[in-house]
Structure formats: C-alpha cells, structure tokens
Amino acid sequence: MKNLLITLFLLLGSFSGNQIQAKDKKFPIGYALDIKKITDEKIKYIKGLGIDYIELAGIGAMLEKNLQETTVDAKWNVRMQEIADILKRHKVKVWSVHMPFSKHLDISRLDEEGRLRVLEAQNNVLKVLKPVKPQIILFHPSFYLENNVxxxxxxxxxxxxESLNKSVKGLRATMVVENMLGPELTVGDRERPLMRTVEEALMLFKTFPKDVGIAVDFCHIAHPENLLAAFGSRVKTLHVSNGNGKAEDHLLPCDPRGSNDWNAIFATLERIKYKGVYMHECKFNDEKEIVDCYNTLWNNYQTSKKTKH
Known part of the structure; x- marks a missing residue:
C-alpha cells in the first residue's frame, strides 16, 4: 500500500500542467551510500539517473565499535583508493562524509581521556579519506546524554x-555539525543529543569557529525551513528526507506519511542562497525513486510560484 501511494504521488507530479525541464533544476542531487556498496555497476547506474554526488556512509565500519582501538586497518586505505578510482571513472564526486558516531565515539564525552581517544580515532579516519577528496565532513554533536550535564x-x-575543524581544513574540506532529533528533552531515562532545537543549535554555534557550518537534517526537526532560515549562509549541506520531527523515519520525501512543507523548504533554500548539494538520506527501493521524487517536488514548487504571480 505504501509503495502504491508513493507511485501515485510521483505519477501525479509527473503530469502536472506546468512541467519544468530537468535542466532547470536548482540543486544538484546526491544521496548517502554505504562504502561497502560502492561498485562500478552502482555508480554507473546512478550517474545515468542524474545523480552526480554521494555522501559516504557506513564509515563506522573502519573503527572498533567499542573504541578499544583507535587505529584504522590498512585495508581501508586500499578500499578508499578503489572508491576514488570508481568514482573518477564515472565522474561522480564525494560531496560529504558522515563521520562515525556512537556512545563510545561521542565527541562531547565528559571524560577527557575518552574524548581525546575519540578525536584520535576520528583523525585516523580523516587520514584515510584523502583519496576521495570530500568537500564536507559531517559530525554528530553528541550521542544521548546523561541527565543534567x-x-x-x-x-x-x-x-x-575547534580541534577537528583544524584537521578537516587540512583536507581542504568544510566541517559541519548536524542538528539532532529532539521533540522533547528526555526520552526514557536519558536526555536527547545536543542541537535538538533551533535555539540550542544557535547557542552552540556561537561557540564554534565561524567557518564551521551546519548540516540540516529534514527528519530531525519539525518545520526544517525554520532551522534553514535561522542559519542562512552557514547551511553547508542537507540530509533530505520526509518526517515530522518526532522519530528517525527518514522517509522518501514523496512519502505522504511525512509532513514536511517542500514548497517552504525550497523557498527558504533559495532565499538563503544555498549553494550545496541536495543530499538525500532517506529510505528507497531504487535510486530512481529519489530522482523522480525530486523532480516532482521541484516541479510542484515552480508551479506554485507561477500561480502566486
């Protein structure tokens, strides 16, 4: 039933009265792809669909999950060069890298020795990324927190x-920190991660270096256009999906179960002059759904602008 609803939505959008040609698309398209799934066949396929950028996901596989070791096995240097070669052959680029995150890899850890071990591990991962030449390096601000800290x-x-930003600049990339899910402060016996609201994100960013940007996740907050507007030119990348800010749904943007206002989102991105990739981090069965959905939503937005005039 869900797939039928999505298909109907896409078909209705495809046959809307004022079609906008593909060449008029405002933002280049990208999507998150696990490093273990990158093959010549996969990258050739997405390039044919019009996807020119990817975000490297699944990076946590490089590290021992409990952080007993901070080193990265040499096999990942070989794998990253393989990925670089595959992408070069098909003229697809790495826009962003989603850095590892977990309870043990929390860059806000209170124990100083543990925090420094996390930075050591993250820096070891950054060194492996050199062959793919990422433009954006994305970090979570924290994992779930203990109460009252x-x-x-x-x-x-x-x-x-401050420390990681220096390392990221060494790669000639831009560091970003992602907003996190947090419809309420607590869940169970713990607090939500940092950057759970517009207000908290703004407060935290006042303490960060000015060249650190924000990654706006459309699933982590209700009305993501408000967060986009609040940060303006500091919005350096996106995680596009549908949701309602209450759960980690990461639905395909055209999935009617989500409540994002795509016209408001596109209008805000244009208003803040967003210059990055329209990077999807969402559920799908085939990458073609991502492209078709994007075209539908963008066409609907263009039509709505013409109607207003």
Missing part, C-alpha cells in the same frame, strides 16, 4: 569542534 557536554563539544 548538558552545559558540561556543550563545553566538551566546543573543544572537540
């Missing part, structure tokens, strides 16, 4: 961002 965690985050 939010201010202390924010201070630890500030120190980590």
């Amino acid at each position: 939010r201010d202390q965690r924010a201070m630890q985050l500030k120190k980590s961002v």
Whole structure:
C-alpha cells in the first residue's frame, strides 16, 4: 500500500500542467551510500539517473565499535583508493562524509581521556579519506546524554569542534555539525543529543569557529525551513528526507506519511542562497525513486510560484 501511494504521488507530479525541464533544476542531487556498496555497476547506474554526488556512509565500519582501538586497518586505505578510482571513472564526486558516531565515539564525552581517544580515532579516519577528496565532513554533536550535564557536554563539544575543524581544513574540506532529533528533552531515562532545537543549535554555534557550518537534517526537526532560515549562509549541506520531527523515519520525501512543507523548504533554500548539494538520506527501493521524487517536488514548487504571480 505504501509503495502504491508513493507511485501515485510521483505519477501525479509527473503530469502536472506546468512541467519544468530537468535542466532547470536548482540543486544538484546526491544521496548517502554505504562504502561497502560502492561498485562500478552502482555508480554507473546512478550517474545515468542524474545523480552526480554521494555522501559516504557506513564509515563506522573502519573503527572498533567499542573504541578499544583507535587505529584504522590498512585495508581501508586500499578500499578508499578503489572508491576514488570508481568514482573518477564515472565522474561522480564525494560531496560529504558522515563521520562515525556512537556512545563510545561521542565527541562531547565528559571524560577527557575518552574524548581525546575519540578525536584520535576520528583523525585516523580523516587520514584515510584523502583519496576521495570530500568537500564536507559531517559530525554528530553528541550521542544521548546523561541527565543534567548538558552545559558540561556543550563545553566538551566546543573543544572537540575547534580541534577537528583544524584537521578537516587540512583536507581542504568544510566541517559541519548536524542538528539532532529532539521533540522533547528526555526520552526514557536519558536526555536527547545536543542541537535538538533551533535555539540550542544557535547557542552552540556561537561557540564554534565561524567557518564551521551546519548540516540540516529534514527528519530531525519539525518545520526544517525554520532551522534553514535561522542559519542562512552557514547551511553547508542537507540530509533530505520526509518526517515530522518526532522519530528517525527518514522517509522518501514523496512519502505522504511525512509532513514536511517542500514548497517552504525550497523557498527558504533559495532565499538563503544555498549553494550545496541536495543530499538525500532517506529510505528507497531504487535510486530512481529519489530522482523522480525530486523532480516532482521541484516541479510542484515552480508551479506554485507561477500561480502566486
């Protein structure tokens, strides 16, 4: 039933009265792809669909999950060069890299020795990324928190961002920090991660270096256009999906179960002069759904602008 609803939505959009040609698309398209799934066949296929950028996902596989070791096995140097060669053959680029995150890899850890081990591990991963020449390096601000330590965690985050930003600039890339899900402060017996609201994100970013940007995840917050507007030119990348800001749904944008206002989102992206990739981090059965959905939503937006005039 879900797939039928999505198909009907796409078909209706495809046959809307004022079609906008593909060449008029405002933003280049990208999507998150696990490093283990990158093959010549896959990259050739997505290039044919019009996807020119990817975000490297699944990077956590490079590290021991409990951080008993901070090193990265040499096999990942070989794999990253393979990925670089595949992408070059098909003229697809790495726009962004989603850096590892977990309870143990939390860059806001309170124990200083543990925090420094996390930075050591993250820096070891960054060294492996050189062959793919990423433009954006994305970090989570924290994992879930203990109760009543939010201010202390924010201070630890500030120190980590300052340090990691220097390493990221060494790759000639831009560091971004992603907003996190948080419809309420607590869930169960713990607090939500840092950057759960527009207000908290703004407060934290006042303490970060000015060249650190934000990654706006459309699933993590209700009305993501408000977060986009609040950060303006500091919005450096996106995680596009549908949702309602209450759960990690990461639905295909055309999935009617989500409540994002795509016309408002596109209008805000144009208003803040967003210059990055329209990077999807969403569920799908085939990458063609991502492209078709994007075209439908963009065409609908263009039609709505003409109607207003």
